[in-house]
Amino acid sequence: MTAEVGVINERGIALAADSAVTINGSKVTNSAVKLFTLDSAHYVGIMIYGNADLQSVPWEVIIKSYREKLKNNTFEKLRDYVNDFEKYISSLEIWNSKDVQWAMVCKYTYTIINTIKPFLSEGKGLDEAINETEKLVPKDKNFDINEQEVITNFENKILNEFKSNFSGITDSQCSKCSKLVVRCLMSNYTPNDYTGIVFAGYGKEEMFPSIYNFQVDGIIDQKVKISGFEETTSNPLSNGGLASIVPFAQSDVMKTVIYGIAPELNDFRKQQLSQLKETIVSCFPKEQQKAVKSVFNRYDQLFDNHSQTEYVSPITSMLGNLSISELGNMAEMLVNLTAFKRKFSNDIGTVGGPIDVLTISKGEGPTWIKRKEYFDKSLNEGYKLRRR
Template identity: 35%
Template sequence: MTAEIGILNRSGVALAADSAVTIGGEGNQKVYNSANKLFTLSKIHPVGIMIFGGADFMGVPWETIIKTYRESLGTNQFKSLNDYGKDFIRFLVEDKRFYHEATEKELVTKIFFNKLMDILDSEVNTKINELTITGEPVHNSDVEKIISTVLEDHIETLQQESILIEDKDFIPDFTNKHFNAIKQILESVINFELRLEVLNLFVDYCAKLIRSNYFSNSCTGLVISGYGEDEIFPSLYEYQIEGIFLGKLKYEEMTPILINSYSDDKYSTAAMKPFAQKEMVQSFMNGIEPSLQKQIEHIIKNTITSYNNLLIKNYSLDQKFSDIKEGISETLLELMSEEIDKIQKQYYSEPIMEILEILPKEELAEMAEALVNLTSFKRRISMDAESVGGPVDVCVITKGDGLVWIKRKHYFNPDLNYNFFKNYLKGME
């Protein structure tokens, strides 16, 4: 996992990222504190990029991709930061070195296998157990019927989701390309032969899952922040990127953060955005940890429901009150949530944002580093895996000075590598 943050105001933007990287699966993990997650996107223009989540794209390390793009960008510049993001997305698709059919197949099978195990464990096996309780024998045809019903429900849900890969031929082309791979996975997991109709249902489900707005655990978050040539205030763009399927890049652009001299529905005068592990930053901003707040809201809801039930039981209230008690519970909970939100804004988030608006760039960097270190410290003193840690890389991006490193680790001794820094701007004249 990762802890990263972007803090923006009218003076500039500070980006900070930890160095921890987790290798391996659940129950067999190794954490290293030497990963680079924060980079310059241009050697000479004020644009930075951070990554979180998956460490590679279609089997290629993101660090390699970013530095390859940086070389191809050269001295070129764009009028807006949004154009840098669009050009980077274009680069991912057009550079054929980042794609191979074998890596697409591997990604499809990984996504499908993980979702298949979730469906079998949480839904299919539960329904099978309900049948066995009756004492009647469960045949393969019964299991197929259960699987078909569950899959149809999932497919119907996917039909309501946003489609990120718009291509009318995607499903038939996907079926032709990945049918055998999906069949092999099913044969390795299910101990009897499925009918062709059920196989086709699985393939249809996988195709619609891939093109939907579902993102797997192996997807990567990209954060691009800084200035375009014509912009005097910074902005921040975030993307979720899964991979390339049938020549189409599956990605989603999140709502950007745009700084201006005034605030309205589109612009802000200051902003703070955490990425990956966000709970400590949210605690800092709202005065309470998100998980604790959810538990308190759950307790309040149960208390209100219990109180209504006691009124019905002890005072013999009529059926009319019994019918409306659920509505009363929801209304009271909503009112309490609104009051809590007001308190959090008045005493926590709004005072912080008022100070954030006027913080000089040096203080932005210090604040960004402190919040990442706070997340790292919390993980270190808890029983959770230390998936946040190591040196914190920090940079500040301003219109006049460009991207300036406040803290930056190197895997080598800078004093012994004069040629590295000499060659960094080679060809930029």
């Protein structure tokens, strides 16, 4: 896991990322590289969070390979960089391997398997469990791949996984499950082990910075499955020039600072208020229930308004006036707060280690405020020549 943040106003952007990486769910090391730049001609920073690999290929290798391919070829818009990066990933020959593609299909196979199992533990038969699972699988087809080709290439492997997990499963049940796997793969559903990608900065013709955030689930049939695309900009023509704090991955501590209340605590408050409303409303005659509900809704809205007025608005209005260096300080502080919370709680320390901080402005371009290195640059003249 990780904690990352982008802090943006009209002057520029600051990005900060921790260095912790969890191995096998328990071992934590503090050496991961999650924040990158392209060559000096580009005013772009890239962050990753979540899964550090794309089907066993490290994202660090993919991003640095893209940097070498791109060299000094700039784009007018930041969105053009995102589009070109997607095309580059799709073009890599490594994805032609069926073993590499199976990694993605296998993930969805176990999504269906792990959805069926709880129904069986409730005492349902396998047919009923499969039918209940079918109701939960999205029917939309947002990911345009060759369905028949996937079935032809991987059906035997899919069937073997179902047979090893469900004794006595019939051929017709296996076939139905296989189709559910492919349907789930082609839908907008994304399992939890995706990679979040953040592009931040400027295209060549852009005056104000932007942040693009999206999730990459995997690649098959030379197509990348992308979801959750979001844009944040400080362009006054787009959003009035509003400054923003954009947290990624473990964002609970940062949101507590922004909204004045921990997200999980606010969720608990709303849940308890809803239950209390239902209990009290039921005690009134039917003709009075609407008025009683409106009282509860009003107080809930007052709470949200107070959070916005007393916490969110003062921070965002102050952000608009911060210098580039102050944006960097704020970004580092927000990641540090998350690391502090994780260190002194019942947690394995999923946020920590050196914090990399990068600022990007139209005047100076990408500038490292803090950056961990695993070697001494003074001993590596060749590196300095290559990166010149």
